[in-house]
Amino acid sequence: RVSSDGKPPKFQPPPKPVIIDKKTQKEERRFLSPEFIPPRGRTDPLKYYIERKDMIQRRKVLNIPEFYVGSVLAVTTADPYASNKSNRFVGICIQRGGKGLGATFVLRNVIEDQGVEICYELYSPRIQAIEVLKLEKRLDENLMYLRDALPEYSTFDVNMKPVSPMDQEEIPVNKLQVRMKPKPWSKRWERPKYNIKGIKFELPEHKMKAAQKWSQPWLEFDMLREYDTSKIEEKIWKELSEEREK
Amino acid sequence: MMPIWTKSGEKRAVTLLKVQDCHVLRYVSKEESGGKTAKLLVGGKNGSPFSKPESAHEIFKEAGVPPKQKVTTFNVTDDAIIKPGTPLYAAHFRPGQFVDVTAKTIGKGFQGVMKRWGFKGQPASHGQTKTHRRPGAISTNKAAKVYRGKKMPGKMGNIYRTSFGLKVWRINTKHDIIYVNGSVPGHTNCLVKVRDSKLPTYKDCNKNPPFPTFFADGDEELPEDLFDEEIFQFTDPSVTYA
Numbered sequence: 001r002v003s004s005d006g007k008p009p010k011f012q013p014p015p016k017p018v019i020i021d022k023k024t025q026k027e028e029r030r031f032l033s034p035e036f037i038p039p040r041g042r043t044d045p046l047k048y049y050i051e052r053k054d055m056i057q058r059r060k061v062l063n064i065p066e067f068y069v070g071s072v073l074a075v076t077t078a079d080p081y082a083s084n085k086s087n088r089f090v091g092i093c094i095q096r097g098g099k100g101l102g103a104t105f106v107l108r109n110v111i112e113d114q115g116v117e118i119c120y121e122l123y124s125p126r127i128q129a130i131e132v133l134k135l136e137k138r139l140d141e142n143l144m145y146l147r148d149a150l151p152e153y154s155t156f157d158v159n160m161k162p163v164s165p166m167d168q169e170e171i172p173v174n175k176l177q178v179r180m181k182p183k184p185w186s187k188r189w190e191r192p193k194y195n196i197k198g199i200k201f202e203l204p205e206h207k208m209k210a211a212q213k214w215s216q217p218w219l220e221f222d223m224l225r226e227y228d229t230s231k232i233e234e235k236i237w238k239e240l241s242e243e244r245e246k
Numbered sequence: 247m248m249p250i251w252t253k254s255g256e257k258r259a260v261t262l263l264k265v266q267d268c269h270v271l272r273y274v275s276k277e278e279s280g281g282k283t284a285k286l287l288v289g290g291k292n293g294s295p296f297s298k299p300e301s302a303h304e305i306f307k308e309a310g311v312p313p314k315q316k317v318t319t320f321n322v323t324d325d326a327i328i329k330p331g332t333p334l335y336a337a338h339f340r341p342g343q344f345v346d347v348t349a350k351t352i353g354k355g356f357q358g359v360m361k362r363w364g365f366k367g368q369p370a371s372h373g374q375t376k377t378h379r380r381p382g383a384i385s386t387n388k389a390a391k392v393y394r395g396k397k398m399p400g401k402m403g404n405i406y407r408t409s410f411g412l413k414v415w416r417i418n419t420k421h422d423i424i425y426v427n428g429s430v431p432g433h434t435n436c437l438v439k440v441r442d443s444k445l446p447t448y449k450d451c452n453k454n455p456p457f458p459t460f461f462a463d464g465d466e467e468l469p470e471d472l473f474d475e476e477i478f479q480f481t482d483p484s485v486t487y488a
Contacts, residue, residue, distance in 0.1 A: 043435070061482070085487045100248065102249045123249075125482075126485050
């Protein structure tokens with residue numbers, strides 16, 4: 001470059017590096033476990049408050065990580081009949097049920113060609129550790145159809161290494177479409193009441209159309225069924241952060 | 247209702263009962279009541295004064311207490327008499343004690359014989375004409391009458407029933423909540439009477455109960471939560487089998 005004076009150009013300092021503090025950005029994503037949200041009903045909120053205090057006490061002792069239906073977990077429980085007195089089971093979470101202290105999750109795996117499903121209680125004192133080997137979401141919230149899918153979709157290596165998260169803001173959604181065994185299935189998964197998006201239906205067109213006969217299109221417009229949990233979640237989040245500071 | 251775990255890792259179901267504004271209303275002596283023991287009238291939850299007639303307000307005015315929704319009697323020995331107007335708290339009971347719980351069962355309305363009494367009914371097919379849930383025969387030929395108390399359709403539920411011998415697992419003194427083993431008659435948030443168990447197996451189970459009752463302004467300072475010995479407290483580490 002030739003400047004107007006003939007002297008070398010004025011020293012331009014390099015642009016200041018913009019420090020994006022990833023830690024503060026990551027804190028914005030809050031996960032409230034679904035069993036904290038009380039169901040709709042006529043019970044006194046005091047009961048849920050007391051249950052939440054017990055749940056927080058237990059979480060202080062045992063770390064219950066964030067996980068969703070579709071993530072692969074490894075759970076070690078105390079077992080009086082096993083050598084070493086402890087039992088480790090690896091599986092994909094197919095369902096999370098229950099509210100409060102009775103919250104459960106079902107893990108599924110195929111071990112030596114035998115499908116095994118175990119329903120664990122999150123707050124049971126026999127659970128010694130819960131690790132998330134792979135944190136991801138699937139297209140549905142209930143993966144019970146894996147029972148009628150080909151066994152390759154439910155097999156997970158028992159000695160799998162934990163896959164570290166990508167440190168992104170959002171949890172990866174696995175858009176896998178699962179192939180099924182031939183009919184009959186345990187439930188008619190093609191019917192609209194199950195609203196399943198994660199199956200690759202290889203049924204003929206007329207059967208898919210016949211299944212739409214059982215659709216109830218008025219349900220999504222029914223206002224009495226709406227349960228807005230945003231304000232309840234805010235209150236519970238404040239309560240939890242206060243308790244955690246104590 | 248809530249789950250609870252023991253120290254050996256077993257799960258039990260537990261019902262939460264809240265003691266809400268209970269006061270002793272009146273003392274009725276043995277001669278006055280005509281029974282074997284003296285009685286104490288106890289009132290439960292505070293209610294609106296407009297739902298009861300003026301004549302019912304006298305008891306509450308005497309004791310100096312707001313009108314209550316429910317009034318029950320407890321048979322009491324002479325050394326356990328309490329002055330009317332004293333409040334009663336959940337700390338009156340201790341964990342490890344056994345308790346009887348009385349309440350009105352959920353009303354089911356007019357019900358048929360299969361639901362009300364558990365009759366088997368008749369088969370669904372194989373030639374049954376219009377007879378699937380009927381009682382069938384109601385008496386024999388020789389009796390020539392129907393006995394009193396024959397089980398027939400009628401109004402079911404909404405009557406007082408008691409669950410006996412329920413163990414108290416935990417007491418929360420701050421919110422006055424009693425955790426009682428198993429289920430209890432009545433719907434959620436219904437009024438319930440809790441009494442020391444009268445079963446002969448649990449006659450000597452209570453070691454040092456607060457006698458005659460737990461007084462809040464006394465010297466005793468109780469912790470917020472009282473647990474039974476066998477219960478797993480969430481502050482302990484996870485259960486392991488050695």
